[in-house]
Amino acid sequence: xxxxxxxxxxxxxxxxxxxxxxxxxxxxxxxxxxxxxxxxxxxxxxxxxxxxxxxxxxxxxxxxxxxxxxxxxxxxxxxxxxxxxxxxxxxxxxxxxxxxxxxxxxxxxxxxxxxxxxxxxxxxxxxxxxxxxxxxxxxxxxxxxxxxxxxxxxxxxxxxxxxxxxxxxxxxxxxxxxxxxxxxxxxxxxxxxxxxxxxxxxxxxxxxxxxxxxxxxxxxxxxxxxxxxxxxxxxxxxxxxxxxxxxxxxxxxxxxxxxxxxxxxxxxxxxxxxxxxxxxxxxxxxxxxxxxxxxxxxxxxxxxxxxxxxxxxxxxxxxxxx
Amino acid sequence: xxxxxxxxxxxxxxxxxxxxxxxxxxxxxxxxxxxxxxxxxxxxxxxxxxxxxxxxxxxxxxxxxxxxxxxxxxxxxxxxxxxxxxxxxxxxxxxxxxxxxxxxxxxxxxxxxxxxxxxxxxxxxxxxxxxxxxxxxxxxxxxxxxxxxxxxxxxxxxxxxxxxxxxxxxxxxxxxxxxxxxxxxxxxxxxxxxxxxxxxxxxxxxxxxxxxxxxxxxxxxxxxxxxxxxxxxxxxxxxxxxxxxxxxxxxxxxxxxxxxxxxxxxxxxxxxxxxx
Numbered sequence: 001x002x003x004x005x006x007x008x009x010x011x012x013x014x015x016x017x018x019x020x021x022x023x024x025x026x027x028x029x030x031x032x033x034x035x036x037x038x039x040x041x042x043x044x045x046x047x048x049x050x051x052x053x054x055x056x057x058x059x060x061x062x063x064x065x066x067x068x069x070x071x072x073x074x075x076x077x078x079x080x081x082x083x084x085x086x087x088x089x090x091x092x093x094x095x096x097x098x099x100x101x102x103x104x105x106x107x108x109x110x111x112x113x114x115x116x117x118x119x120x121x122x123x124x125x126x127x128x129x130x131x132x133x134x135x136x137x138x139x140x141x142x143x144x145x146x147x148x149x150x151x152x153x154x155x156x157x158x159x160x161x162x163x164x165x166x167x168x169x170x171x172x173x174x175x176x177x178x179x180x181x182x183x184x185x186x187x188x189x190x191x192x193x194x195x196x197x198x199x200x201x202x203x204x205x206x207x208x209x210x211x212x213x214x215x216x217x218x219x220x221x222x223x224x225x226x227x228x229x230x231x232x233x234x235x236x237x238x239x240x241x242x243x244x245x246x247x248x249x250x251x252x253x254x255x256x257x258x259x260x261x262x263x264x265x266x267x268x269x270x271x272x273x274x275x276x277x278x279x280x281x282x283x284x285x286x287x288x289x290x291x292x293x294x295x296x297x298x299x300x301x302x303x304x305x306x307x308x309x310x311x312x313x314x315x316x317x318x319x320x321x322x
Numbered sequence: 323x324x325x326x327x328x329x330x331x332x333x334x335x336x337x338x339x340x341x342x343x344x345x346x347x348x349x350x351x352x353x354x355x356x357x358x359x360x361x362x363x364x365x366x367x368x369x370x371x372x373x374x375x376x377x378x379x380x381x382x383x384x385x386x387x388x389x390x391x392x393x394x395x396x397x398x399x400x401x402x403x404x405x406x407x408x409x410x411x412x413x414x415x416x417x418x419x420x421x422x423x424x425x426x427x428x429x430x431x432x433x434x435x436x437x438x439x440x441x442x443x444x445x446x447x448x449x450x451x452x453x454x455x456x457x458x459x460x461x462x463x464x465x466x467x468x469x470x471x472x473x474x475x476x477x478x479x480x481x482x483x484x485x486x487x488x489x490x491x492x493x494x495x496x497x498x499x500x501x502x503x504x505x506x507x508x509x510x511x512x513x514x515x516x517x518x519x520x521x522x523x524x525x526x527x528x529x530x531x532x533x534x535x536x537x538x539x540x541x542x543x544x545x546x547x548x549x550x551x552x553x554x555x556x557x558x559x560x561x562x563x564x565x566x567x568x569x570x571x572x573x574x575x576x577x578x579x580x581x582x583x584x585x586x587x588x589x590x591x592x593x594x595x596x597x598x
Contacts, residue, residue, distance in 0.1 A: 023418060041467050047447055122336060151350070154354065196343065201591065259438075283446075
């Protein structure tokens with residue numbers, strides 16, 4: 001806005017005049033979008049952070065009073081001299097959900113990257129029926145997350161689920177497993193569904209990177225008799241790396257904020273409770289609005305730190321993804 | 323020679339495996355949706371019985387038709403508003419050089435990767451303040467947070483790749499930027515607008531967290547929330563047949579659209595890195 005207002009077009013030459021007029025209308029064109037984003041993203045973010053420093057409750061948000069860092073950490077010294085620590089930073093349930101989220105994100109993104117790379121390499125090869133495969137892998141991507149959660153919940157059903165049936169018939173398990181309810185398998189179930197749902201996205205992004213590699217590099221390697229595995233690690237992987245790095249950070253950010261799949265597939269299972277589920281539960285189910293805001297602020301902070309570290313350490317260039 | 327055949331067979335087994343794993347869950351949801359009564363609890367790999375009972379029940383009882391209408395309305399309006407705001411904004415971001423442009427682009431990308439939960443309590447306050455809680459407006463409003471940055475980003479990358487020559491003649495003729503957008507760029511942008519609009523539509527259609535939080539009655543819910551909360555006669559009786567029928571109803575149009583526009587969608591996805 002500042003630029004548009006400082007434009008003084010009285011004494012400009014014709015070319016520069018046009019240039020300034022263009023800049024002014026550029027800001028005019030940007031303003032509606034920026035205003036909407038400020039209202040729908042900027043302001044609510046600031047308010048959420050503010051709430052985390054208050055004692056706001058769901059029923060009476062307006063009466064929120066500033067209480068400082070109490071929601072994060074409050075230290076009370078009793079008369080007996082005992083010190084009691086309270087707040088998010090010492091809440092074992094919160095740290096458990098942080099751990100769940102990180103574990104889920106790392107395992108799912110690594111699996112998706114490996115499987116996605118495989119699928120992308122297949123799709124990058126010339127063969128009959130390639131179009132069918134590409135269409136088929138778009139199906140999991142197109143299915144709404146809630147629907148895929150329900151579809152898999154049905155397939156993973158302990159009594160009537162087809163997965164137990166297949167595994168029993170193959171002799172891989174001896175009795176039916178309650179996949180989504182059992183603490184040992186709940187995370188596995190969530191991972192399975194998430195990997196199924198999001199690998200196509202990964203595969204397509206990697207495929208776009210693969211298709212930018214000029215074919216004559218492979219020709220040269222072939223003539224020189226370089227082993228295909230060596231070609232993959234020495235040629236393909238380094239060249240596809242920029243696209244891969246962008247795909248990984250997108251997926252990582254997506255995985256770290258996961259909510260819907262877990263909310264539907266393994267509701268109330270402590271083994272799969274993630275940061276987002278923890279925050280929403282406190283905000284709206286437990287009437288701990290301020291505490292939930294503190295959790296969502298922490299989540300935002302954790303995501304920002306991870307992203308910044310990743311971009312710096314990985315030297316990510318966002319132009320490389322295209 | 324034998325080695326060559328083995329490699330060929332292994333490759334096609336991999337291909338069949340990928341296709342099978344991709345589409346089997348959807349196939350299984352479809353055959354389940356056509357089962358009714360006790361047939362539901364027999365595990366079949368092939369369709370055995372055919373009954374439309376689940377579909378008639380979902381479409382005639384309860385609020386599911388209403389939820390479908392809500393989702394359709396909300397997603398369409400969200401797409402329309404985002405595209406209008408994004409076309410002009412992305413013209414400015416892609417065709418005009420000005421100070422702070424890359425910072426602005428980076429901010430927009432950052433907002434598109436925003437964790438929705440981080441703004442949830444602030445948005446909740448705002449929605450209540452505007453008096454739009456439990457109305458479609460709450461969702462139309464809040465969905466801008468992910469559709470708008472994403473459409474701006476994709477349209478910007480698209481417009482940036484158009485050659486400068488197409489504008490030059492118009493600039494020489496003294497056309498204003500608004501005329502340049504509507505007369506020069508818009509006719510060229512239809513493919514990009516269709517792709518972006520479709521991707522934004524899918525994102526809005528599938529959204530769950532805001533829809534769950536900002537609506538509270540059966541009649542105002544969108545389809546994902548309705549499916550997540552679909553319950554049977556008792557708490558312990560999950561109506562799997564109905565859930566599968568509802569799932570198929572909301573998914574078939576999406577799958578058909580995606581398959582028709584698959585080339586465009588793939589190029590849009592790889593340009594924008596949209597949420598899967």
